[in-house]
Amino acid sequence: MTADLASGLRFAAQPVVSVFVPGVPAEVPEFADGGVVPLEVQTYSxxxxxxxxxxxxxxxxxxxxxxxxxxxxAHCLRVACAAGDTVVWLGFEGSFHFDHILSAAIAPQVYGVCAPGGEPVVAQDLTTLRTPEWRVVITSHGSLL
Structure with missing residues (x-):
């Protein structure tokens, strides 16, 4: 397994970025940026x-x-945070569970977070996700929910 973050973003061989926003934003965030446009944006409640x-x-x-x-x-986190006006995060497929939102237990499955008024934080690689410092980043954002 490589330490490259992109290697963890494949689900059924298709690259997928999963953005999580508490609540139901009034508008769908604009995920297109500088010529980068997802093929599809699938929305789940x-x-x-x-x-x-x-x-x-x-x-x-x-x-x-x-x-x-x-x-x-970072762009995805910024626009999702603005649309939801709440803490948002990026997580690997299958990582979400209401009992573990932004907890230390789920930190290795969350690769980016952003709080309103703050800058997005994105893990540099997969190795970062297993560090005590990353757990602090994730749980500190979780305490803002």
């Missing part, structure tokens, strides 16, 4: 037993990931 608990997942499907991947991921 993830709901908990409590009808008021909802997270919107946007799966951005590509034929090939953008060449300036970290820059594009």
């Amino acid at each position: 993830l709901e908990y037993d409590d009808p008021y608990a909802c997270v919107t997942e946007y799966d951005l499907v590509f034929d090939e990931l953008p060449p300036l991947l970290h820059r594009y991921l």
